[in-house]
Amino acid sequence: MMGDINTYQNITLTESYQVQSYKNNINDHIVSVLDYASSTNENPVLKSTKLKFSKQLYWESLNSIYQNNxxxxxxxxxxxNRELKQNLYRKIIRELDKYFNINDVLLIESIDFTISNYMDSYKYSNIFGANNPFSFANNVFEKNNLLYSFTDNKDEYKDLLKKNKKESELSKDLTIGVLGKGHREDYAHGYIKDIYALRNLLLNLLEQDKHDSSNPLKINELYTKFRNLNVSESDLTDSNIKNWIVQPLKRFTKLGSNKYGYFIIKTEEDLYESYKSHYKNFVGFYNTLERHKNFAESMLSANLNDFEKHKEIY
Incomplete structure (x- = not known):
């Protein structure tokens, strides 16, 4: 649930561009929208090993959400809703104050996109709950206190964005420009990787080489898969690959894992193998927390309520 729809009234646009998490929030939004479309749409483009992000693909995927829900x-x-939208525009223009320029195309696009996602985050909160794809983007507005937008056309932000000449040709091609706008004249700007395409590329490689639950790969072997695509460590570090590609695929139940490594989930057997491994870890964590609780009972100063939290998950 999004909660109070009027939270925008307490938002003040930031004057600092130090926080970079807005880029991760935009990326999570894009990936979740495309993931939804991929799961409900047989469009082969979304499953292609040559997939490259585009605004057109994004809007088509967004339409899948609207049409199916x-x-x-x-x-x-x-x-x-009309009144809420009008009030959002008024609020944002007031917040921008002297930095509002109706002739600034990038600014108007950022305002429109921010408000559209705010409205959708509210409208779809009951439908998607914690998996609401619009909540990721809305975090940029509510938590990072920025207006925002993105582009697949490097030339669109050419006056703001600088290319990283150390990148591989593959990674340069799989790049999305992002903008943030606070209460100041300039923009926060940068690049994010087309992580959806890279994740899709990895899944296709695993499927092609039949790395299911009977043939898992160690994490270092997954890194090698990327290095063999000429993606250097200066481009995507091992940590980037694990945190931006492997872990989210596990979160979306597209990759499974056990003590032998990672594997693609294609069948019920693959799914159950991953479930068994996670269940075993869960029981181990639970037993460890129980031992902590039992030890706390012997400490007169301990607040035993603090050591019962693990039981709340039931």
């Missing part, structure tokens, strides 16, 4: 509103709700 229609929202019927009565007239009163429609009017409430």
């Amino acid at each position: 229609p929202i019927e509103l009565d007239e009163a709700s429609k009017q409430a």
